Amino acid sequence: MSLQYDEIVRGGLARQVADLIRTAILEGRLAVDERLPTEDELARRFGISRPTVREALKVLAAQNLIRSRRGPAGGTFVNRPDKDAAARTITDTATLLVGMGRFDIDEIVAARMETEALCCRLAAANRSEADLAAMADEIALLGEETLSDEDFCASDVRFHRAVVQATGNGPVQLMMHAMIESFIPITNMLIYRDHERRRTVAAHQHIRAAIAARDAETAAQLMRDHVEDMRTVLDQALARRNIDKRQGGTS
Amino acid sequence: MSLQYDEIVRGGLARQVADLIRTAILEGRLAVDERLPTEDELARRFGISRPTVREALKVLAAQNLIRSRRGPAGGTFVNRPDKDAAARTITDTATLLVGMGRFDIDEIVAARMETEALCCRLAAANRSEADLAAMADEIALLGEETLSDEDFCASDVRFHRAVVQATGNGPVQLMMHAMIESFIPITNMLIYRDHERRRTVAAHQHIRAAIAARDAETAAQLMRDHVEDMRTVLDQALARRNIDKRQGGTS
DNA sequence: ATTTTAATATTCGTCAGACCTTTTATGTTT
DNA sequence: AAACATAAAAGGTCTGACGAATATTAAAAT
Structure with missing residues (x-):
């Protein structure tokens, strides 16, 4: 001592x-x-x-x-420095910033689009069979019609985490978990309609297939399109909310 | 309340x-x-x-x-959530993990290579004149022969930070600053010889030129090569250190 | 009348010593 | 040898007080 x-x-x-x-x-x-x-x-x-x-x-x-x-x-x-504890700290810090509106939605979406595309490339190179199985599990769960909105969102998050996990890269996992988690409050604003759900499931399937085939560029592009899709739905949701605000001012 | x-x-x-x-x-x-x-x-x-x-x-x-x-x-x-304070928290957390050896050098280098390449792509799209000027400043400084090893490393870090800054993306800046800062203790292990210094300066110049020309893919590839180069030098340094350890066991 | 100075009240910062609760180690009993 | 009871060690909490910093107010001097 x-x-x-x-x-x-x-x-x-x-x-x-x-x-x-x-x-x-x-x-x-x-x-x-x-x-x-x-x-x-x-x-x-x-x-x-x-x-x-x-x-x-x-x-x-x-x-x-x-x-x-x-x-x-x-x-x-x-204490021994612990990856999980560190991940919690970073996630909490990022979540606070996002939650308090210190970032634009646009830059958050852009950041997620690019970083998750990167994860797809790494995942295509490094994925294990267990990683592919984890993705398949969430795809199957997401396909169930009876899923509540909350469960749908939670499963969606787990799929994206599975992709991050498949990169096999510790520092990347640390940062990406924080980015995905801090984005949850915003994605939860979305109310997925049936055909949007099917689009999501299809996108996940294609992404998984590309990663399984070790096709990095296709996987990355599919992920970009997928996040772009989410942004479109998000924009519509935000627009609806603003209209509701103006019409029925029940604040 | x-x-x-x-x-x-x-x-x-x-x-x-x-x-x-x-x-x-x-x-x-x-x-x-x-x-x-x-x-x-x-x-x-x-x-x-x-x-x-x-x-x-x-x-x-x-x-x-x-x-x-x-x-x-x-x-x-x-307190108002503050980006700088959050960046410090995240950086400290990541630095602790890296410093305590919770990550392999290989995965750190891989993470940095890919994420900084991503930053180059974003920077090529979003860089301002001020960003280019900041990079030019550090390039000029790095070219000075009289620079001490410490100042050389510090300036090198600032160049990489300038690239991150040029992305104009808050969440990306937050994560990347942490990654770059937490990597400093390892880069500081390097002792740059003259021809290595010149290589570094040249690499920075090329990266900046590609970003200035909005050539995303070239900038990204140059950055990958640059980080790969650093890894080579780092491996040599580590090998030397291990040999020294075995020969002169002065622990 | 205005500026400077002093007094005062408020609130965090620190201190001292005590008692309570939890947990381990020990020792006794069966 | 095993089960139980006892004691000791350490963190957790309480009470009450005093010190230090700072904004407000009052007083005094210009």
Whole structure:
């Protein structure tokens, strides 16, 4: 364990202590799963009170850097960087920006169109049989007539995630999951009519077939067309909503 | 202001309160820049103590959801979602994963190669004169013989950021900045020799020219080749480092 | 009358020490 | 040897207080 327990100079104490410990973790001076001193001990060594130590630790826990357990074998431990936890953090951050309207719909659609086309190319090169099976599952589910709108959207999301998964590329998966998830609130605005549903299922089938055939360019182009299609439906939905707003002002 | 001050059921109190407030913010029940009750008031309404309230608020502050100021006009306020703050969060998260070796170098390079090629295509379509000027600046800087290794790397990063910027697409910028930044620690391992530096400058010039000419496919291919080149140099550097490790075991 | 200065109230930031809850380890009993 | 009871360790929470920063207000000086 290597930590400096003085050097405190200016700013909120809790913040400074959090920064010190975070830096120690990021620089590897605190190993993964290593146990920090007890809160009492930290307070003593930093020369601050325990509540302040706890505020600092809460910050680090919120960033998934540490975890705490009670009991004699408990204490505060350095977390192993976890892809899933990181994915959640990135997704939440992106979702917040999208939800608060910090991006235009157009640029979101454009971003998704291009990045998912890229995923198709990578997926065509790297897909496994399991990936193809996962896509097939969602295609079958999506084809069921009795599916509710919510279940239809959820399955649609899972298909796109399956394509991302098939890229076999960790960093790409990390970023794309965030992009797809943060887009959900907008896609959920859509109300799919029957013939639109059939179009979606057909598009998914063609995309899967191209990926299965390792035809990267066809898969990418099909995905672009598919997202473009979604944009058209989305535009209509938005237009309808605006008309409704003007006519029946029931806000 | 709409907040439920009871419904506490199970789990850490601080955690629960943080979740309640976070949900209220995310659902828009607490408007941007709205002021929450004072910490004393929150403690009273939630039926908990002020230190616990503070732990909850620290968590939310760590997630950039709120800010606090002292004084009579002070208090706790809801933050406006900020692209820069979000970019920092995402970058830090990705950097942690990369730094702790949760991704293979190969998949990082592959991800960067494909995503930056994509950026070139978008940049060719959307670049402004200012974007081209920013790229030209970094090219000029990178050509200077006297540049230190650190400054060379920094300028290289800024060129790639300029390309990303030229896409004019917010979500893409968000994700790509994270990818480029998190890759820095690895690129910094490189020691560029003179002829490698010249190759880099030449590659940047060609990429910029293709983007200026709105030649998307050429720009994309040049970027792929450029990143591929970096990978080659990187592999050599890694090989050298491994040899050094075996010979001079000074750990 | 206006500007400068001082007092004051408000709110976050920190502190001290105590008690509660959970969890593990130990030791006793059967 | 297994089951149970007990104690100790550590985080989780509470109470009450004081310190520090800052906006408002009042007072004073120009």
